[in-house]
Amino acid sequence: MAELTQERSAPRGPGFVRRLVASQETGLVIVVTLLTITLIALAGSHLDRRTGLEVNNFWNPNTLVQTLTDASFFAIMAIGATMVIISGGIDLSVGSIYALAGVTMALVLRAMGPMGAGATAVVGIVVCVGIGLLCGLINGILVVGLRVHPFIITLGSMWVLRGIAFVISKAESILVPPSLTNVAKAPLGLGGGLYPVPMLVMIVLTVIGAIYLTRTVMGRHIFAFGGNLEASRFAGLSLGLIQIGVFAVSGLTAGISAFLGASFYGSASSGDAQGYELYVIASAVVGGASLIGGKGSAVGAMLGALLIVLIRQSIRTLHFDQNYEWIVIGCAIIIAVVIDQWSTRMAARRLTKAAESARAAA
Amino acid sequence: MIARRGRWSSVVLSALCFAALACSGGGESKTAATGDSAKAGAGGAGKAIKIAMIAKSSDNPVFLAARTGAEAAAKELSAKSGTTVEVEWLTPAKEDGEVQAQRVRQAVNEGVDAILISCSDAGKVTGAINDAVDRGVTVMTFDSDAPQSKRFAFYGVDDAKAGQQTMAELAKLLDGKGNVAILAGNQNAPNLQKRVQGAKTEAAKYPGIKIVGVFNHIETPQDASAEVIRVNNAYPEITGWAFIGGWPLFATSLLSELNPAKQKVASVDAIPVELPYIEKGVVPVLLAQSVYLWGDVGVRTIFDKIHDNKSPANPVMPMELVRVSKANLGDWARQLKSWGFTDVDPKYLALPAASGAPATAAPAAGQ
Numbered sequence: 044m045a046e047l048t049q050e051r052s053a054p055r056g057p058g059f060v061r062r063l064v065a066s067q068e069t070g071l072v073i074v075v076t077l078l079t080i081t082l083i084a085l086a087g088s089h090l091d092r093r094t095g096l097e098v099n100n101f102w103n104p105n106t107l108v109q110t111l112t113d114a115s116f117f118a119i120m121a122i123g124a125t126m127v128i129i130s131g132g133i134d135l136s137v138g139s140i141y142a143l144a145g146v147t148m149a150l151v152l153r154a155m156g157p158m159g160a161g162a163t164a165v166v167g168i169v170v171c172v173g174i175g176l177l178c179g180l181i182n183g184i185l186v187v188g189l190r191v192h193p194f195i196i197t198l199g200s201m202w203v204l205r206g207i208a209f210v211i212s213k214a215e216s217i218l219v220p221p222s223l224t225n226v227a228k229a230p231l232g233l234g235g236g237l238y239p240v241p242m243l244v245m246i247v248l249t250v251i252g253a254i255y256l257t258r259t260v261m262g263r264h265i266f267a268f269g270g271n272l273e274a275s276r277f278a279g280l281s282l283g284l285i286q287i288g289v290f291a292v293s294g295l296t297a298g299i300s301a302f303l304g305a306s307f308y309g310s311a312s313s314g315d316a317q318g319y320e321l322y323v324i325a326s327a328v329v330g331g332a333s334l335i336g337g338k339g340s341a342v343g344a345m346l347g348a349l350l351i352v353l354i355r356q357s358i359r360t361l362h363f364d365q366n367y368e369w370i371v372i373g374c375a376i377i378i379a380v381v382i383d384q385w386s387t388r389m390a391a392r393r394l395t396k397a398a399e400s401a402r403a404a405a
Numbered sequence: 406m407i408a409r410r411g412r413w414s415s416v417v418l419s420a421l422c423f424a425a426l427a428c429s430g431g432g433e434s435k436t437a438a439t440g441d442s443a444k445a446g447a448g449g450a451g452k453a454i455k456i457a458m459i460a461k462s463s464d465n466p467v468f469l470a471a472r473t474g475a476e477a478a479a480k481e482l483s484a485k486s487g488t489t490v491e492v493e494w495l496t497p498a499k500e501d502g503e504v505q506a507q508r509v510r511q512a513v514n515e516g517v518d519a520i521l522i523s524c525s526d527a528g529k530v531t532g533a534i535n536d537a538v539d540r541g542v543t544v545m546t547f548d549s550d551a552p553q554s555k556r557f558a559f560y561g562v563d564d565a566k567a568g569q570q571t572m573a574e575l576a577k578l579l580d581g582k583g584n585v586a587i588l589a590g591n592q593n594a595p596n597l598q599k600r601v602q603g604a605k606t607e608a609a610k611y612p613g614i615k616i617v618g619v620f621n622h623i624e625t626p627q628d629a630s631a632e633v634i635r636v637n638n639a640y641p642e643i644t645g646w647a648f649i650g651g652w653p654l655f656a657t658s659l660l661s662e663l664n665p666a667k668q669k670v671a672s673v674d675a676i677p678v679e680l681p682y683i684e685k686g687v688v689p690v691l692l693a694q695s696v697y698l699w700g701d702v703g704v705r706t707i708f709d710k711i712h713d714n715k716s717p718a719n720p721v722m723p724m725e726l727v728r729v730s731k732a733n734l735g736d737w738a739r740q741l742k743s744w745g746f747t748d749v750d751p752k753y754l755a756l757p758a759a760s761g762a763p764a765t766a767a768p769a770a771g772q
Contacts, residue, residue, distance in 0.1 A: 092540070109507070312502075314502075365495065
């Protein structure tokens with residue numbers, strides 16, 4: 044399995060630095076950090092009209108939190124989608140699940156009328172997460188039950204779910220209660236127009252995702268399933284349950300993201316998150332997930348989403364033509380994957396050499 | 406084990422990075438501004454006024470015309486007043502209310518003085534507009550409003566009225582009877598929904614007119630043209646089309662697909678590429694939005710607000726549609742040329758003037 048390959052090919056030697064170098068995500072952290080430093084250096088500055096002080100156009104709390112907030116909606120979905128990708132599948136329906144969950148929540152809350160802030164938040168999150176989970180389960184059951192490739196099933200459900208969102212919302216953009224927006228935009232004592240809730244949820248879910256993938260039996264089963272299907276079958280793993288489980292988690296994270304997105308922006312419509320599935324998959328791939336399965340991580344997915352949003356932000360901050368955004372992101376994805384494949388090949392070569400030397404010594 | 410420990414190290418490192426990024430107070434510099442790089446805050450004469458312009462999408466020619474208008478007005482105002490007026494184009498490549506909200510926040514964080522925005526989804530951008538206003542940024546909307554927001558002004562057509570006018574023109578062409586289809590663009594755009602409603606309301610006044618259907622599509626010339634052709638094949642009984650946006654006429658394919666002897670068409674919008682449709686009688690009447698003025702009037706109104714603290718008497722500044730037909734085709738072509746459109750066919754520029762010039766005067770800020 045790729046995990047084992049990684050473990051064997053890790054540079055030998057003690058210490059924190061060695062362990063960091065061995066980590067797949069370290070490269071991404073370095074790239075994100077370099078890009079951040081570049082942006083700080085080249086961003087220029089402006090006068091803050093509230094304080095009268097000069098602030099860097101990038102290195103200021105509002106831009107940093109806003110960048111992380113923009114990344115959080117993709118990143119949360121990317122954590123779930125990464126699990127599908129690790130299992131060797133793909134989920135094209137996350138954007139549509141996002142739209143359907145958001146629209147359903149807005150409609151339910153409108154139908155229920157005014158409630159207390161707590162009750163509104165609870166109903167909202169239950170509906171969004173419930174719809175997301177349900178859609179994910181349906182995707183998983185269809186993939187397993189019909190034995191059709193996940194690409195086809197989720198391509199179909201992508202259209203079906205967005206169509207349902209369109210029909211039930213009558214193409215209307217439905218406002219969510221202000222109390223819900225107050226939850227997603229709670230300043231948590233920061234003030235000054237800083238809204239850290241989506242960013243914090245992203246970090247918490249990344250940690251949970253990382254624990255799930257690396258510290259639980261279910262998580263290890265996903266790697267086993269995606270890394271070597273036949274071996275997993277002979278090992279007696281419940282392959283169907285694993286596959287349904289990853290799609291359920293993907294739907295769940297899309298539901299959570301929809302709750303945050305609709306609450307943060309204040310409305311939900313059937314047109315929401317159109318094309319986001321590609322950003323989500325790109326985040327996972329840039330984060331090191333392999334589309335043939337067996338490789339990926341929650342931290343990588345989050346960092347991949349952050350890197351993509353940072354690239355978008357840098358086009359803006361450095362005053363490049365906005366129309367080049369897609370070209371730059373496309374090139375970044377290709378470069379990231381090529382570098383990842385190159386490093387994997389190099390690691391395999393080192394492993395072979397090490398094995399040959401060991402054999403010769405014996 | 407090494408890889409596993411490495412992964413946890415990465416989690417820790419990432420968390421530390423984020424904590425550092427978000428909580429370091431990142432960046433509010435300790436020194437007061439000096440030098441040329443620091444941009445002025447809102448207001449003050451003699452300093453720069455930076456306006457972020459956020460239209461719905463970069464691939465719609467009407468918004469490119471609005472951008473031309475905004476940049477021309479900024480240049481003229483800069484020369485006249487001695488205050489540099491800059492327009493920064495932050496329009497998303499495709500329509501997306503969430504991306505627009507993100508662009509509003511980005512613009513505010515980078516210290517713009519004002520934002521001029523056409524809202525793809527009012528519900529999505531209202532919060533961002535209100536945050537911007539709370540942070541001292543002047544916000545004006547054009548084309549598609551966010552009426553519940555704290556924007557100080559809106560400039561655009563009354564959408565319900567535009568829909569009504571389009572249907573009224575079509576009814577005139579059909580002598581009050583026929584099977585009519587409405588081409589309606591993006592189903593999620595509130596301004597288009599109002600136009601559709603206006604068209605339906607007007608159609609109800611004509612007992613002989615039956616609405617066959619309302620047809621939505623992606624707002625590109627190709628998708629819109631394909632939708633018209635598809636619908637015509639599926640509903641051969643259609644005798645009239647009300648295009649509440651001019652999308653299919655931004656390409657030439659319908660010049661040969663539509664038969665003026667069988668079908669009458671009335672449409673909103675009249676940019677240069679649409680003029681052959683009038684000339685050949687395929688679309689006898691276009692109701693032009695003076696799209697250039699979205700930018701021109703927007704920038705001037707914002708300048709008045711920031712520079713002279715002058716607001717329009719009515720925050721909703723209505724734009725009248727201009728009826729363009731064969732009678733005033735030359736005048737309209739010359740008007741488009743004067744607005745900076747470079748693709749106006751010279752043969753239309755050479756046409757004689759009509760008796761009455763098109764009414765395209767911009768409303769004064771005090772209107």
